[in-house]
Each structure stands twice: as structure tokens, then as C-alpha cells.
Amino acid sequence: MRRANPRPPVDSRLSRAKLVSMAEYIIDSMTVKRIEVLDPRGNADEALLPPFPDEEIRRIYELLVLARAFDERALTLQREGRIGTYPSILGQEAAQVGSALAIGKEDRVFPSFREMGAQIALGYPIPLLFRYWAGDERGMRSPDDLDVFPICVSVGTHLPHAAGAALAAQLRGDRCAVVAYFGDGATSKGDFHEAFNMAGVFGLPVVFICQNNQWAISVPVERQTAAKTLARKAWAYGFEGVQVDGNDVFAVCRATGAALEKARGGGGPTFIECLTYRLADHTTADDASRYRPDAEVEEWRNRDPLLRLRLFMERKGLWSDADENEAWERARGTIDEAVREAESAPPPEPGEMFDFACANLSPRQQRQREELEVRQVRQV
Amino acid sequence: MRRANPRPPVDSRLSRAKLVSMAEYIIDSMTVKRIEVLDPRGNADEALLPPFPDEEIRRIYELLVLARAFDERALTLQREGRIGTYPSILGQEAAQVGSALAIGKEDRVFPSFREMGAQIALGYPIPLLFRYWAGDERGMRSPDDLDVFPICVSVGTHLPHAAGAALAAQLRGDRCAVVAYFGDGATSKGDFHEAFNMAGVFGLPVVFICQNNQWAISVPVERQTAAKTLARKAWAYGFEGVQVDGNDVFAVCRATGAALEKARGGGGPTFIECLTYRLADHTTADDASRYRPDAEVEEWRNRDPLLRLRLFMERKGLWSDADENEAWERARGTIDEAVREAESAPPPEPGEMFDFACANLSPRQQRQREELEVRQVRQV
Amino acid sequence: MQMNMVQAINLALREEMARDDRVVLLGEDVGKDGGVFRISEGLQDAFGPQRVIDTPLSESALVGAAIGMAAYGLVPVAEIQFMGFIYAAMDQIFSHAARLRSRSRGRYSCPLVVRTPYGAGIKAPELHEESTEALFCQMPGIKVVAPSGPYLAKGLLLSAIRDPDPVIFLEPTRLYRMIREEVPEGEYAVPLGKARIAREGGAVTVIAWGSMLERAMKAAEGYDAEVIDLLTLSPFDAETVLDSVKKSGRAVIVQEAPLTCGLGAELAATIAQEAILHLRGPVLRVAAPDVTVPLAKLVDHYLPSVERIRAALDEILKY
């Protein structure tokens, strides 16, 4: 007897051995597909070739170049102290640009903090991006004709907002879909789970796009989860997860397009894992050589998303060295201009920290603002 | 052109139609097994019969009766105002007792709030359970030789503790396993996800046991998740999930035993979904007829976990009506005694609310305690 | 009509939902079940499952989704079943609801109400009797409201729903069915940010809110005490508080929560900063002790009692 209760009668050691005789049958099964179009050398099976007109393919490539030129410049500006800590998108341009290109004007986008390629492809004003990274929150005000939520720094916490925006669309009958971007690290957060589950339960029009760049700062994705793929996680919520070659802009674009179409048509959520790689340090404050081998980085450099599209275009006779130089020149020109515009914007006034604290300041806030402004004037 | 950036070149409507041509192949697949031994009429394929000695089978049944007798009495006491709001375990006795019987003395148990059957089978003193439900936290102090964490009311929030206890065991080389109990509703919580993920990443010696009683207050499990089974959720974390007939005490016991053995042997975590049913209201404060059909309840009454074991024993000649009467009499006697013991315990002194606030009270707490005690004396 | 606070809140929701089809309810068991306290009784029948939404058991995503809904044209009223379960949603409330307007520089806003029953005295299990309003009062961008009776509950809830920013609406469970009073149908809003003089008096100012108002009023009987019902806890109505204290020269704050760092601290600090020259004696706080709220057997010893409030009045009147 354990205490007053009848003694647990089963010797557990006994029972442990005899499991074989139980009736077991399979009641549930799931699979995960991988989607790819272009291989790292720019080859594509003719049968699988995307039907984009040549001009569009060139323009896709130019957007990839623009995203990379932005990144290059941001890193330089950071070194020069002209912007703050910055997270590079190097290597993830295809996953970001490719997915963003499939997004319609009517759709709602919830980026994480490493999505500048997507923002640029969506038409987010580049000067605003520079201003944000220079520490001016006015850079996060999305233009009125563009539905892009502010960058979310707290990993994964924006996923419930995406679910809510999709629920609002569903309830109001808005024919639009919602896209949420996040990293492999975000898949470990409770909010990822709760948002995915809600999306599954309500069959929400949302496309979850994971930029699996295989690292969350110093934690490799194998230490982030024991799941063989991230894509399989969607099945836990009753909807499909697919893995896409994230360095293949065609595959990403079309997987996203299909998922968005499904969402808009009432087919519910989809999870797209873009398998890609973070070629740079986590941010300018990081030194990735402390924790990951150069060889791995090198290997992924060979799978550069720009390179493979360029090779593809060259083979098709769509692209020359001159085109390449011109594209870069144009991109850098656009970026120069954006930096000029960003840096010529007047700095915020101190009192502006109160501007959007709430719709109507409380008397105490009002007084604090006045005191701040008085101090300001005194110091000038 | 969208703003200053090159215009997104791809007409998304175009791309949406042409998905068929992409290269797709399966890279990941998973299946979920169901385990059962006894059917609702108490039949078991002879080949699958559990090898428990007859005496053990009778004792298992007696424990089921004891759990049910506890529940019966708790409901009565609540109606009489002798305990507070109480969550009935009616219908879940096999899932609770069966799993608890496989748990060893060395193992660590993290119950939710509807696990009295498991607590009783583990040897938790029944008077303490009554005291807890009567609003006396002293009922949650587990006896020193029993490793049962306090009941967790905040759904799912104890799962990270179970992961931590398992991590501690792993780091210290303690040869024990950890068991966490929770309901179907808990699978929607972020903490479920984060704890499961951590268990997968570290290969922790933990067995997660879900009492899928198909309701979370008024929310049926189909509105809790769109997943076909709860068991499949484990695959998202890289370990096995199985479904067990939760009203089949043999199947539950042996699935739990196997998972515990695997855990203790370094084989990592397992998720066991016990598919069962909450036959009663959510708690004594609930009225389930507001939200669920009687027919569903009736159907599950036919799958009563006690009934099927009794039929099995009767068929084997192990059990008579006299045995049944005696078992109930004995159980009710045990419960009578426990209630007497619980109710004869002196009520807590007001100052005891400070007793375990922290190891050493701050001067302010000290003063608050003194003031409270002075007020007390004055009132007496 | 005479009604209790549950009925008054139900009526407020019903009227707002009828008036404005952007108003939607969501939470655990708010639909078919009508909420565990029956606050939303009948509303799913009246407005359909699209507007009264049972969510999975996910406090963080429930509030997080409500933020997304609020940003996209709806006015969600989210229910957290008990205040003890709101902690899982703190990140969403503080990192997001409170900041969305500011982070997006006004592009998006968050007209969200999070309702939750709060407070001790209903003899329920752990985490069912919390009163941690001060957690939210320190979050810029969040308003916090706590009615003290049915009439005020309805009027304040109307204001909360119409407010363009997120509001935490705390409903004192102990009073849910304790007080019945006349609650008119139709519109009347009790403004946010304004306290109410619940009882006039000259010798001492008693400040209370939520479930403590009832005890403060009882305690004040027989004293020349002015009782202020704070109603909005953040931003609180410093003017009304200070005017009264300047007049009476004495302040007693009654707070259900544990003493340290409760809202009473801010009230006392504000008085100490802005009305100190009018004070005749110390600013007294009557609060629960600094321990976790105990279960049923001891909770009556934990909650500030009428006697303790009277003792504080007697003490301060010595000055």
C-alpha cells in the first residue's frame, strides 16, 4: 500500500516488456513536398520552365540586385555610423523578393526585421527603410497605399496579428490574403504555435513564409528543433506545409502565388518554408565566425540566388556583362538617391515622441510634453 | 513603378495558374499509430491479452472504482458547500489510473487540475486532495516520498517545468523519467509548443500525456485544432506521438510504460494522446447541457472505462456481483475515512499565508504578518 | 431596469454590437456557452458566430489576433476568462497593443478592449482571484478601467469600446451579482479618465476602485469622509484626487492588491509630489499584504476589510 490508497498493483517493470502484443494501426499520416525550379547552376528542366516573359525575368533580376545593393549600402552606412545595428539580408534576396512579387496590392504583409528585400519588392520607400535603421521611427509608417505592418523586432510575436488580420478579412469578406514573414528561430515561439493553430481552426486566408536561413544568431536550425523539416510543423495545425528552395526565385514566387490564391479563394492557410542561408553575420553587432564554420558559408555562396538567375538568363541569351554592369549602376543610383533623401529629412523634434503615444494625451502626458519642449527651448 | 523601386514585374494572376509544372517531390513523411487492447464490450483478442496476473487485474479495477468513488464524493461535498468548485474526472479514470500505474517511484509527475485519478493511483493522500479542493493550499504539499508537483490550474503552463525537470535529470544523470498530464485544450497554448520543442531538441526523458476528453469547457476538440489527431503534433518536434484508447486501462498503462522505459533509457520524449471523454460538466460551476448534445454523452457512457474492464473480468470469471459490491463498499469506506481526516484537520491560521511566501520574509512582510496576527487576536 | 453588473455588461455589449457592426467579441467559451460568468449570454444567438467567436485556448494569440483585427477595421472586445490568465498575453498587450499606434506612426491603431474578471473573494482556485491592475497602469499606451457597479460598468464599457486605443477593462467578480441597481437602456457614456465623487466629505479623502469601492463606502459611514471612485485607473484623474486631498488634508487609499508597487503607490506619490503642503498627516494605504492571494480558507484575512479601512480613518483623523 502506498499511503491509504490501494497499492498500485502493476509492477511497471513487468509491463514494460510486453508491448509487442498490442493492437497498433495507423490512423493518420502526412507528407511534406519540396518545390524547386532552377538549380544552383541556373539549369531548369525545359518542361518546368516558368512562363514569365523575358522582360519580366530581367526585371526580377534587377530587383534582386536592388535588394542586394540596398544591403551593401546599409552595411557601409552602419560602419560609418550613419545608421545603427543592421541585419543583413545577403543570400536571402530570392526568398524575399520572390515571395513579395506574388503579393497583391490588396494583401496585408507582416514582416519581421530581416525582410528588406520583400519590403523593397513591395514598393516600400527605400528612404524610409534607411531612416528606420538610423533610429527614426517615422521610417516605419507605411505609405497609405501599401499595407505593410511595421517591422517586428520581437521574434514571432507578429504572427498572431497576421492571424487576426486574416480573421478580419474573413469576417468582413475582404477578398485579400495576409502574408507573415519570419525566421527559423521564430518557429520555437509560443506565438508561432498559437497563431498557426488559430489559422488552422478558422481556415484563415494567411500564408506563413518562413525564411529558414538555418541560423538564429548562433543557434543552428538543428538545435532550434528536432523536426526534420520546418514545413512539417504545419500539419500539426491541420494545413499544408511545403518546403521551397529559397534561393530559387521562380520556385518561391510561384509557391507563394499558389498559396495566396488558395487563401483568397477560401482554401485556408499554407506554410511555406523557404530553405535559404544567412551569408552574413546575424547583424552588424555579431561575429558569426565565433560559431559557424567558413566551409558551410562557402558552400552556400555557391548557391547564391542572384548567380543562378544570372546564369539562367545568360544561357537563354537574356543577359550580358554589360547588362550586369548597368543593372548594378542603376541599383546603386537608386540607393544613392534614397540615402540622400533619407539623410536630408529633418530629424524628429523631441516632442514627437508623444505624437502617437495615444490618440489623446492624458493631462499628465500633456504636461510632460510641455516640460520637454520647454527644456528643449532652453537648451537651444 | 511602385514608388521609387522598380515595379514588381510579375503579374501575380499570371503565375497563379501554372503551378502544375513545378518540380515537386516528397521529402518528409510521418504516421500516427493507435493502440488499443480492450474493446468497449470488454473483449480482447486472446493474442493481445495483457499478461497481468488475475490479482493485479482485480486491483486495477479496484483503483478505478476508488477514483470514481472519490469523484462521486467530491461532487456531493461540493453540493453541500464543503468543498469549492470541483472538476469531475468521470469517464477519464482509465486514462488517469492506467498511466499512473506505469509511473515509478523515482519518476516526477506534473499534473494539471483534472488528474485526481492519477494522483490517487500514485498514492497521493486522498485527504490532502479533499483539503486542496476545499480551498486549503496545504493540500498541495506532496508527501516527501512522492514526487508530484502541485496541481496546475493555468492550462498548459506546467509543461515547461516538466521539460526542465527532465533536463535536470538528464544533466545530473538521474535515472528517472518525467510525466506531464494535460488536456486537449492545453495543446493550443504556447507553452505546450515551447516545452515540446525543447523536449525534442534535447531528447529529454519526458512523457507527455494528453487527456483528450474532447472538450475544453464548451469548446470541442475540433474547434481547438484542425489537426486530425492530437498525437500528430509530436512530429512537429521530431518525436513520436501515439494515440491510445483512453478508456482502455490496459492500453494506456502499457503505452505509458513503454514510453517511460524509452525515456529512462535515453530514447527521448513521447507524446501519448489518450482519447477519452469528459462525461460530466466541466466543473461544478458549469452546465454542459448548454453546449453539447446528450446523445454524444450517451454514446460515450457506453464506452465507460470501468464497465469494459468489469465485463472482461466477468467473462474471465474473475469478478462477480458480490465482488463489485464489496469493491464499492471498500472504496467508499476509504473515501469516508479520507473525508473525515480532511475535515478534522484544523483550519490554517491566517498568518500561514506568509509561511512560504519566500524563504525569508522582508521587513515589510514581517510587519504585515505581525499586523495581521494582531488583528486576528483582537477579533478573537 | 434593475440589473446586476453581469447583466449591465451584457447589455452594453449587446447595444454596442447592434450600433456598430465592427464590434466583435472573442474569447474562450464566450459563444455558445455565453462565457463562464454568462457575460455574453445570448449574444452569439443574436449576432452569430462571426461576431461572437470562440477561440482556442490561447490567451496570447487571442489578444494578438484581436490586435490584428483592430488594425484592420474591427473593434474587438476580447475576453480573458480570469485575470490570472492574462499574464500569457502580457507580451502582446505591452509590446504590441500599447505600441501599435506609435510604432506605425499612426498608420495603424488598436481600438481594442480586453475585458477580464478580476479580484478576490469568490473562493475559486489559484489564479482566479488576481488584482494586478498596476501591471497595466505602467504601460504607456494602455488605458485601464475598473467599474464599481452595474450602472458605471455599462457606461464605462461603452466608452472603452469607443475609445480609439486599447483598454483593459477589469470587472470585479465579487460585485458581479452583489449589487443590483437601475441601469437604463440606450446610450450613456461614463467618460474615461474621470473619477467620481462617490460620497462627499471634508475631513478625509478615501480613494478606492473596483471591488474596494463598496468596502470603502461602508467604512466611510459615520465619518466626514469623501470617497473617490477612481473608475479609470490609467490615466487616472489626478485633478479630482488632488482637489479633494487639498481640501481635506488627509488621504487614505484602499487597494485590493498587495501593497508594494500597487496603483496606490502612484496615487500616494502623486499626492506627495503635488499636494504635500496641504497634508496634515501621512498618506495611508490599506492594501493586501505582499503575498500571493491565498485560497478560500484564508482569503478573507487577505482582503482589506471594512474594519481595516476604518482603522486607517481613525488613525489619519488623529492628525
Add this chain to the structure above:
Amino acid sequence: MQMNMVQAINLALREEMARDDRVVLLGEDVGKDGGVFRISEGLQDAFGPQRVIDTPLSESALVGAAIGMAAYGLVPVAEIQFMGFIYAAMDQIFSHAARLRSRSRGRYSCPLVVRTPYGAGIKAPELHEESTEALFCQMPGIKVVAPSGPYLAKGLLLSAIRDPDPVIFLEPTRLYRMIREEVPEGEYAVPLGKARIAREGGAVTVIAWGSMLERAMKAAEGYDAEVIDLLTLSPFDAETVLDSVKKSGRAVIVQEAPLTCGLGAELAATIAQEAILHLRGPVLRVAAPDVTVPLAKLVDHYLPSVERIRAALDEILKY
């Protein structure tokens, strides 16, 4: 040895881990990377991946698992990478870490330290510059500590690790590398619950903690001001505060967090309740305004400055 606060904290961890093999570190990037601020640099090499554990990106489970570890014989020191990410773990900290001893009536306890960099002024993105210590100061069962320099950081961390109850250990990022001073190797504990007179003076008492101590000290130059470095924020050392205020008759509280419901409110309330008869003037609080901490371009205007503290000193000295 001369060292900065990062090195001092590293040394404290190293010594405690060497002394007591129950001490384990866990958090995001604390292992191979040595933490984003390099606090745990070299510790995984020294003690192995079993004792310096990189966790998945899960703040709630990270703290929750640490609670389970603490209950089962370990002494976990969990790192939250920035204070802005601790909100996801509030439920675990408040519902569980704070209550485990009480819920289990002493059967289990939670000797856990949660370290986190806090405070503004490092020009980092949103949620990297929070100072919401008051959230934790109102939780019975939780201790809160904030060192103001390297020597104290080491001594306080030793005490925190040895404390039998959960401690939130707040490290002011702005000071991480600002101050270098002599930090001895080996044991010395700075006790929890005791404030420090950082500077003696008679005319006014200035109370500060964490990153504000440095500014308070600068501001005090040229004044007959006593500066109290609170060190332990909860439970705070009321005795030292009250003794000083009773002597000086004037109090200025300097708080980095937004004014309303910050820890300064509790300090002021305590003074107003227990030392009011000694006060010559109002209890002044110098704090950030009630807004979310702004990004780099405006943060200097947000943080209480030396000038603002001086202005408060000048004002109070008029009484």
C-alpha cells in the same frame, strides 16, 4: 583587477559555477557565442555544453524549464537576451517562479536567477531599451536586483545565485562597458535587500538605481546631497531610505522608467506614509515621460538627464 561590468558578471558566473556544480546557465546564444554582450564568454569552453546551454528561441519555456530545473536540484541562471523579450516569460515568472514555494507549501522551491540587460541609451531597435523593473517589483515572491557598477554587479550576482528564491537580475546595458573599477577575485557577497549610501550628504536625499545611479552621482556634485543606490529593488531597503530622508527632509527619486507606476512611486509612497512629518517639501520624481522609449534619434531626450536631476535638486532645496 580592473574590469568592466561585463567582465565582472562573467567572473561572478565563472566562480559560482566552479564553486557549485548545480549552477547552470541557459539562454539564447549563451553558449558558443558567449552571449550577445559576451557575458558568458568562455564559460561553455570551461564548463561544457551541459552547464552552459543554448536553448531554442523560447523565452517562456526557457524560464519555465529553469523553474523545473530549480525544483530538481539545480541552480539555473537564465539569460533573457534583452529585457523587452522577458514579457513572454511573465506568466512563468509570476504564475510559477514567484509562487512555487507557496503553492507547494515549501515542498519545492525555485532558486533561479533570470539575468537580463536592461535600460536605454545604447541606440538599439525597439524593445532593446526597456526598463520595466516595476513590473517585477509588484510580484510577491520575486526579488529584483540592479547593480550600478562592476564591483557591485559581481557581489550582488553571487548573492542572487545563492538566494533560495527567484531573483530578476537587471544589468544596465549603458554601463556595461562605461565604468571600469577594481573587482577582486574570489568571494565577497553584497547582500540582497540592502541599499548603499553612494555619497553622504545632509540637505537632500537622492534615490537612484541601475543606470541612473551614475547620473544621480554626477548631478549631486556640488550639492549637499546624499545619494542612495538602491541595489535591491524588491524588497527594497526602506530603512536606509527612510533614515536618510528623515535626516535630510527632502527626497528626489531618479527613475529611468516612465513616471507612472514606476518603482519611484512606491518609494515616494513609502516616504509619504512613513516619513511625512520630516519632509520639508514634496517628494520629487525625475523620470522618463509616459511614452514608449523612442529609438536612437530621440532617446537622449527621453532619459532623465543630469540637468533634469539638478533642476529637481534646485527646486527641492527651495523648501
